[in-house]
Amino acid sequence: MRVFTSHDAVRLDNQPTCRTNSLPLGNVENLRIDRVDWKVHQAVLVQIRPLGSELALVLKPTLYVTDRSGAIAPKDTERLVKQRVLGYQHNKEFNDATEAWRRRLIPQRDFHVRYPDHEDGIALTFSGRPLFARITDERERTVSLNSVQELAARQAGLQLAEPRLNFARKSTVGLAFDTHPVRGLINNRPFDSSLTTTGIASSIRVGIIAPAQDAIRVHQYLSQLHAAAQPGKDADYLPPFPGFASAYHCPLEIPSVGEPSFVQLEEPDSTAPSSARALAGAIARSLAALSASQRPDVTVIYVPDRWAPLRSYMIDDEEFDLHDFVKAAAIPKGCATQFVEEDTIRNAQQQCRVRWWLSLALYVKSMRTPWTLGGLSEKSAYVGLGFSVKRKTNQNAGAHVVLGCSHLYSPNGIGLQFRLSKIEDPIMRNKNPFMSFDDARRLGEGIRELFFDAHLRLPERVVIHKQTPFLRDERSGLQAGLEGVACVELLQIFVDDTLRYVASHPTSDGKFEIDNYPIRRGTTVVIDDQTALLWVHGASTALNPRRHYFQGKRRIPAPLVIRRHAGTTDLMTIADEILGLSKMNFNSFDLYGQLPATIETSRRVAKIGTLLDRFSDHSYDYRLFM
Structure with missing residues (x-):
């Protein structure tokens, strides 16, 4: 990334973040927190990363916080400053900041560099043109793009509908439906x-x-x-x-x-x-x-x-x-x-x-169920994995890794259970635990047995979510343990905080105009056959079809990355299931959580599990962990 040091007033501090003191991107601000003065510099996070079959240069406006002497601020202080300054940097403001950095770093249409910066370095060409994604909403009139706009919109995706929740009718027998959990409860009765x-x-x-x-x-x-x-x-x-x-x-x-x-x-x-x-x-x-x-x-x-x-x-x-x-x-x-x-x-x-x-x-x-979710397959089992490492200490002679496994077998979202188990032979990669073949096989066998005990048949499809990649031993072990299951989906799901898109719409003169609201919740962009971006967090019309609601109202949302390591289900179907499961966190009346319920609490559950003295085949209702 040293290639950018040739630009005036831009400096790299041995990390992929540029900062500037120049006037075009704003003066250095002084901010006082807890009786200490901090200098706040406009900065940009710069990354080169694969996006499908191509490499993308990602720019994310940020802040660089120092004290008066130039020493970097502590992480907690930096986080507080960013919340105060960037919290309300919404769609248009974020786009303006990104555009300013794009013009500064890539002033011409195409920018040619070598990395590392010598004759043996790899030749790279960065396009100064932003990347656009064309989103289709089948429920609304599709906007036609001209040839210039079609050329710019190199990615494509769909707008998924807000999942509906099931409630009991207030005065008659049967189910009522609503996308808003609180409104559904008031207008009807708990499920x-x-x-x-x-x-x-x-x-x-x-x-x-x-x-x-x-x-x-x-x-x-x-x-x-x-x-x-x-x-x-x-x-x-x-x-x-x-x-x-x-x-x-x-x-x-x-x-x-x-x-x-x-x-x-x-x-x-x-x-x-x-x-x-x-x-x-x-x-x-x-x-x-x-x-x-x-x-x-x-x-x-x-x-x-x-x-x-x-x-x-x-x-x-x-x-x-x-x-x-x-x-x-x-x-x-x-x-x-x-x-x-x-x-x-x-x-x-x-x-x-x-x-x-x-x-x-x-x-x-109290083990009651306020609402349920419609739309999940009756023949599928949904499983989330989370890990916690119990380190070896003087008080604890036996270090081990605890696996928190959430398993959801009811198609309407009832009965999310957790099973805690000890990983016998963990594999550590960058401080993250992974399963050996035998541990993964035992997990797969347990999933299969639990579903059979509940339904007296094997599932036709098992969907497993976790936030880290599935290593080869994990893939082969899970598939061996789930022998007899026709489809095994292994999905890595995580929030990509750096990758930000801004919502816009085409204008009659062939340009794009920035929208007043961020990317809509349910927006799904397919990157390749195994990868998709899903905006679980975003603007929504679930409250009122004619008004947008943005939960939290803070900056602009980051997408979930869905990366498939095994399986054949259509990525849009997978995204739709994840979107629905984001509404099944009974620990909050929010419209949604930022992760599916299968994994949102599994890591915390595993952490509590490290304190349990024994592990067994018993499954606990996840509400006990809330």
């Missing part, structure tokens, strides 16, 4: 509301564990779930919260202070690591006692700010996390838990949002 009306699960009973001095405050706050709340700044997405019973058509039982279902904890003696572990043990024993005597559907655990030093620590090679420790103790007993922090109670401005999210957590962790 499993028949459990309430038939008396099988007539209410949701909550247990509470809280410090004695906060008991009254916690009870008063949770009791507010019975009351309505109006939305604030997020009124474009959230409707008013009507109260738990009205939203879920199910009563919520919250114990009063002093009742057996309300456990009051003594205050820890100190903030030392020994007190942190003692607190975790006290919470775990309280959960066990509640489970044995009161059997609540879900237990709320309140953690005040003053306990912050007790929540986690790392001393030498000993690592502790209160949340993960308690979860690991509760999961084998089948105890569902919900942590509530003091900041949640204190956040008065977003209580409508907080009540929606907290109420969903209580409903779902």
Whole structure:
């Protein structure tokens, strides 16, 4: 990348990021954070990367943050600065910044260089013309491109429809459909509301564990779930919260202070690591006692700010996390838990949002199902893989790799389960664990057996998602273990944060005009026979066909890269399934998650799994890990 140092005011600092102090791209800004002044330079991330059968020069505007002496800012400071400065660099602003850098680095139409920069280097030619993708939406009128625009639009793709969720009808038997989870719930009933009306699960009973001095405050706050709340700044997405019973058509039982279902904890003696572990043990024993005597559907655990030093620590090679420790103790007993922090109670401005999210957590962790997903194949099994490495320490003599395997066998998205297993012979590549042939074969056999136990037949198709590549031993081992399954899809799925596209539309004079909103959610660009880009995060009309909604409203979205390592299913079908699974994270009322539910939590689940003392063939409902 040294070829760019010949340009005035552009310098490389031994990494693929250019920065400039020149006026055309903006003056250096000063930003004060935590009483420290930081210098913020306009910069660009430069990468040469394969894109299908060609190489592409990728430019991503960014910031280069230093202190007054020129020393690079710490990562946390840099991240905070970028959030403040770039958070609202939306479609047009991002495009303007990219264009400025493109004109600076590639001033002519074609730019010829050698890399490395000597006569034996590889000859490269960069085109100064941007790369366009032509997106077709079969539900709308297709825009005609002239010959110049057709030449520029060298990539092509489709706009997938927003997946629909299934709910129970409010007044009649049957299913109702909606693309918006909150709206679907209010206009209808939860998918499993028949459990309430038939008396099988007539209410949701909550247990509470809280410090004695906060008991009254916690009870008063949770009791507010019975009351309505109006939305604030997020009124474009959230409707008013009507109260738990009205939203879920199910009563919520919250114990009063002093009742057996309300456990009051003594205050820890100190903030030392020994007190942190003692607190975790006290919470775990309280959960066990509640489970044995009161059997609540879900237990709320309140953690005040003053306990912050007790929540986690790392001393030498000993690592502790209160949340993960308690979860690991509760999961084998089948105890569902919900942590509530003091900041949640204190956040008065977003209580409508907080009540929606907290109420969903209580409903779902009670093993209830608010909605399901339509469109998945009844003959397919969907599996997500995540890994966590437990390092060898003085306290832990046995280092090992834990595999968190999510498996989803119901075609409507019900019953996402997790199975934890120990990788016997892990292969480490760039600090990432991979499976040996035998480990992969055992995993494949387990997937096949679980599906057979559930359906008394083998699946016709198994789709396996993970975020790292499938090595040769993993591919051959999984296929051996899944012998008898007609189609095995091995899909690597990850967010490519550098690769950004901006939405535009053609004009009558043969040019392209930048759109006011980013790439639409569901946009899918096929790169080659094995690779596609899918915008799971993007602008959506799911709320209102005539209005765009952009979740989070921060900068512009990055696509998911879908890379197939085995399988024959059409890439558009695969993208459609992933888009649907992005709506099945019951841990949030967001319109979608940025990854499919199969892998969104698998890495975190595997991390909690490293704390479990034993591994077995038992599968856990994923809601226990939430």
